[in-house]
Amino acid sequence: MDFKPKIVIFVCNWCSYAAADGAGMKRAKYPAGIKLIRVMCSGRVDPQFILQAFHQGADGVMIMGCHPGDCHYKEGNYKALRRAKLLQKILDQLGVEGDRFKLEWVSASEADRFIKVVNEMYENVQKLGPLDYKADTLFSSEVAETVEQGSETTPESVTETLDNNETEEIEQIL
Amino acid sequence: MDKPKAAFYWCASCGGCEESLVDLNEAVIKVLTAVDMVLMPVAMDFKYEDVRKLADKEITVSFINGAIRTSEQEELVKLLRKKSIYVIAYGACSHLGGVPGLANFYKKESILDRAYIESESTVNPEKKLPKMKTTVEGKELELPEFYDRVYALNQVIDVDYYIPGCPPVPDVVKNAIVALLKGALPPKGSILTPNKSLCKDCPRQESKPDKLSIKEFKRPYEIMDNGDCFLQQGVICLGISTRTGCESSCINANMPCRGCFGPTDNVMESGSKASSAISSIIDTNDEQEIDAIMDTIVDPAGLFYRYSLPASILGKNIKIKK
Numbered sequence A: 001m002d003f004k005p006k007i008v009i010f011v012c013n014w015c016s017y018a019a020a021d022g023a024g025m026k027r028a029k030y031p032a033g034i035k036l037i038r039v040m041c042s043g044r045v046d047p048q049f050i051l052q053a054f055h056q057g058a059d060g061v062m063i064m065g066c067h068p069g070d071c072h073y074k075e076g077n078y079k080a081l082r083r084a085k086l087l088q089k090i091l092d093q094l095g096v097e098g099d100r101f102k103l104e105w106v107s108a109s110e111a112d113r114f115i116k117v118v119n120e121m122y123e124n125v126q127k128l129g130p131l132d133y134k135a136d137t138l139f140s141s142e143v144a145e146t147v148e149q150g151s152e153t154t155p156e157s158v159t160e161t162l163d164n165n166e167t168e169e170i171e172q173i174l
Numbered sequence B: 001m002d003k004p005k006a007a008f009y010w011c012a013s014c015g016g017c018e019e020s021l022v023d024l025n026e027a028v029i030k031v032l033t034a035v036d037m038v039l040m041p042v043a044m045d046f047k048y049e050d051v052r053k054l055a056d057k058e059i060t061v062s063f064i065n066g067a068i069r070t071s072e073q074e075e076l077v078k079l080l081r082k083k084s085i086y087v088i089a090y091g092a093c094s095h096l097g098g099v100p101g102l103a104n105f106y107k108k109e110s111i112l113d114r115a116y117i118e119s120e121s122t123v124n125p126e127k128k129l130p131k132m133k134t135t136v137e138g139k140e141l142e143l144p145e146f147y148d149r150v151y152a153l154n155q156v157i158d159v160d161y162y163i164p165g166c167p168p169v170p171d172v173v174k175n176a177i178v179a180l181l182k183g184a185l186p187p188k189g190s191i192l193t194p195n196k197s198l199c200k201d202c203p204r205q206e207s208k209p210d211k212l213s214i215k216e217f218k219r220p221y222e223i224m225d226n227g228d229c230f231l232q233q234g235v236i237c238l239g240i241s242t243r244t245g246c247e248s249s250c251i252n253a254n255m256p257c258r259g260c261f262g263p264t265d266n267v268m269e270s271g272s273k274a275s276s277a278i279s280s281i282i283d284t285n286d287e288q289e290i291d292a293i294m295d296t297i298v299d300p301a302g303l304f305y306r307y308s309l310p311a312s313i314l315g316k317n318i319k320i321k322k
């Protein structure tokens, strides 16, 4: 298949990043379209980050954290799990297929599992094809230009045309 | 001296924003006589041609309410932008897309089918749909184009200020008008309400515990409201992620907040932020239990993006199959 998906993976510093490191040490291979972003904990991943990743061109997004019970900050991965569950439902309603967003637990020693999980993700997204997200607006650059000048006009132009009494009177009533 | 010119235009809206001007009581008469209205379809008979004849920047301020869905709306807001020094997005629909923006969950074709063919009260055996051009008795009639989706105002033109709310409340409108008259406007792009969450001003704030924990979500009609914070009672309230300024209108009417004032400045979009906050207070770590609790949230995207779908990160180009 020609399509080379872009996949963003948020990896927690203490487990999954170490697993990725281990995979590197073993010289294991995974596709170049997979981009890792290291965060301190899977609980740090705000759903806004995930939407933003899709918005900026990711075809798939993944969060990886420590196994339940192993989070360095105790509860962070449970938080990630709860958020992911709700976000998954929302993404589905927004037309983003389930396979494009995944949460996985990968511990520091699981370099092989890391490789397996990312390759699976890659293949699934490859099957789905590009997300092809383009922000659609009716904004024309021509209008934007005229506007840039307009907004520099000082607010005085409003007060100039009203005499002081009038302004005060309105203010009082308001 | 000439009075400043102003316009008050509506796009895809319900008319509630016009109504909110009337909420200014007698002051509205003063305001309307102090300015020279050049366009206000709800109350005055001006033609688009009158606006076209004005010089560029001749209008001091245009208040535009409603979301953008048709070519007529696009044309008019672009015209007003050209003729105005300030454009103020007035109300939730123009600020974020609003309730009309929920139409982005459906394809244009299914909306037209529903409205003109399938709806129970419609008799249309020939399955006629509106067309942009129709010839009647040799004369050509035109209708505006109905776009594929709904846009917030700043997705169509540059916007100077935002007055949020569905509809805006009198105090916010008053403060905006006073700021405009005094020439004391904040930096361009500002939302003209305080930058903090509704919870901070909420009368039920006292009963909101430091740590919320919820085992089941209920809909407003399923509780016997005891006057405590809605979240504490298990009813989703979006006050946690919504900008204040509405004087807790819904809360005072014993209903939870649905987010019409939009997000605070440091939040990219309120929908996913709200979903994040709501997920965090679910009181279990067991996956199956989490699933069961999540199932008690009916229509999450429609809930969290009720007023902001077109302006949301992915809602800008939502991929809909329906």
Ligand code: SF4
Binding pocket: B198, B199, B200, B202, B203, B204, B205, B208, B228, B229, B230, B231, B232, B237, B238, B239, B240, B251, B256, B257
């Ligand atoms: S969550 Fe709702 S009810 Fe509770 S304090 Fe915030 S705004 Fe008020």
Ligand code: SF4
Binding pocket: B165, B166, B198, B242, B243, B246, B247, B248, B249, B250, B251, B256, B257, B258, B259, B260, B261, B262
């Ligand atoms: S309580 Fe929420 S939904 Fe109600 S008016 Fe205020 S911001 Fe809007």
Ligand code: FES
Binding pocket: A012, A013, A014, A015, A016, A040, A041, A042, A043, A064, A065, A066, A070, A071, A072, A073, A074, A076, A077
């Ligand atoms: S530190 Fe790894 S998930 Fe929290």
